[in-house]
Amino acid sequence: MTKSDASASKRPALSLKGRALKYLAAREHSRLELTRKLAPHAESPEQVEQVLNELEGKGWLSAQRFAESLLxxxxxxxxxxxxxxxxxxxxxxxxxxxxxxxALRDTEFDRAHALWVRRYGEPPATPEDRARQMRFLxxxxxxxEVVRRVVRGDGLSLSEDD
Structure with missing residues (x-):
């Protein structure tokens, strides 16, 4: 056993709340994700629910923040x-x-166009290219509708001088 193995074995196991906070410190998680990740370490499902309810009550677990993070x-x-x-x-x-x-639907065309420019940057030369670009988006x-508009070149020009 190496020195790091010895110190790791002396370290106490994280509590459920500690594990949950460790996950939340890395990134926002949904309640479902945390339930799945904490379940193997809990004695009962009620114990996981209690920890998650406490975290929500303190504002550390938020569905709104998770959605914003995912977006x-x-x-x-x-x-x-x-x-x-x-x-x-x-x-x-x-x-x-x-x-x-x-909120996403309001910016869908702009986001699709930016992705299309990064990936292709020029209108399709053949029907096969057009189909490939449309399938990608x-x-x-x-x-x-957004895919058709982007590949047709509606709304935005390809030059950044405009």
């Missing part, structure tokens, strides 16, 4: 449909998810 991390790369699906997987309250998705969760 911040993913909105430049993904459309509203894809992010809405991810928010639904985290079982956030309906009003929080609806508000977040509405659609797979990222952008709406069909």
């Amino acid at each position: 911040h991390r993913k909105s430049a790369r993904y459309g509203a449909a894809r992010i809405q699906s991810e928010l639904a997987q985290h079982q956030l309250p309906a009003d929080v998810a609806r508000e977040a998705v509405q 659609a797979s990222r969760g952008f709406s069909g």
Whole structure:
């Protein structure tokens, strides 16, 4: 046993609350994520619920902050449909998810266009290129109308001089 192994074995195990705070210090988590991560370390599901209720009560665990964090991390790369699906997987309250998705829909064209410029930068030369570009944007969760407008070149010019 090395010196670091000996010191690690002497270190007390983290409490559930300590584990939860460690996860939250790294990034925002949804209640569902923390439940899944803490469950193997808890004696009962009620113990996990008690810790999560305490963290919510103190404002350390917030569905609103989690949604904002997810939008911040993913909105430049993904459309509203894809992010809405991810928010639904985290079982956030309906009003929080609806508000977040509405904010995304307002900027969907601009975000899709910026992603398209980074990836392709020029209009498609062939029908195959057009289909490829459209599939790319659609797979990222952008709406069909936004995808068509971006690939057609509607609304924004490619030059940054304008």
